[in-house]
Amino acid sequence: FFILILLAGCKEKDDLPIDLLGPITFNPSITYGSMTDQDGNIYKTVTIGTQIWMAENLKTTKYRNGDPIPNVTDNIQWGNLTTGAYCNYDNDATNANIYGRLYNWYAVNESRSIAPAGWHVPTNTEWTTLTTFLGGQIGTGGKLKETGTNHWRNSNTGATNETGFTALPGGSRFYNFYSFAYIGLIGYWWSATETDPTSAWSRDINTNYADIEGSFPPKQFGLSIRCVKDN
Numbered sequence: 001f002f003i004l005i006l007l008a009g010c011k012e013k014d015d016l017p018i019d020l021l022g023p024i025t026f027n028p029s030i031t032y033g034s035m036t037d038q039d040g041n042i043y044k045t046v047t048i049g050t051q052i053w054m055a056e057n058l059k060t061t062k063y064r065n066g067d068p069i070p071n072v073t074d075n076i077q078w079g080n081l082t083t084g085a086y087c088n089y090d091n092d093a094t095n096a097n098i099y100g101r102l103y104n105w106y107a108v109n110e111s112r113s114i115a116p117a118g119w120h121v122p123t124n125t126e127w128t129t130l131t132t133f134l135g136g137q138i139g140t141g142g143k144l145k146e147t148g149t150n151h152w153r154n155s156n157t158g159a160t161n162e163t164g165f166t167a168l169p170g171g172s173r174f175y176n177f178y179s180f181a182y183i184g185l186i187g188y189w190w191s192a193t194e195t196d197p198t199s200a201w202s203r204d205i206n207t208n209y210a211d212i213e214g215s216f217p218p219k220q221f222g223l224s225i226r227c228v229k230d231n
Contacts, residue, residue: 032045
């Protein structure tokens with residue numbers, strides 16, 4: 001199930017605009033590739049085991065065929081959706097520069113595909129392939145997290161980014177009274193695998209822990225996306 005953890009004690013710099021927190025810190029010892037989405041955004045990519053992953057959170061506003069993904073800003077409207085949509089955290093497009101955008105699962109499941117050609121949203125099994133290669137869930141969050149506390153707030157426990165994955169905490173959007181929450185504190189990423197008619201598998205990493213967890217939030221939630229390259 002999807003567990004929400006209230007985190008407190010953020011530093012004063014948490015109130016700074018996102019564009020003043022500095023660029024993403026990639027692993028300088030990693031040789032990164034690149035890919036371009038249907039909006040023209042360019043991302044770093046990284047090979048981990050037998051998989052090639054995006055090393056940044058997705059920020060496209062279009063499906064692969066060029067059709068626009070609706071940007072839904074109203075919280076009640078967002079919660080009633082059964083079709084694909086995206087939003088910017090706090091409805092502020094500046095947040096997408098670092099943290100990417102948030103998407104409901106209906107956008108993940110769209111036949112028009114949210115992933116660029118040659119890429120796809122990973123299944124739950126593909127997420128498990130990643131974590132198994134890195135030794136399991138315990139400690140793997142630290143191996144995936146961007147280092148430092150510019151974008152991961154508080155302690156950023158165990159972060160080494162030794163994989164080059166550079167996980168970023170884009171927070172989430174709920175469809176109820178919580179609205180937006182946890183940017184800088186927790187990263188949540190969809191899988192393409194549903195668990196039942198109302199929910200789907202995801203992965204989450206917390207600033208206060210070095211592990212990665214699996215959960216299955218409602219499909220209306222807005223989470224980040226990382227794509228993996230087709231085999």
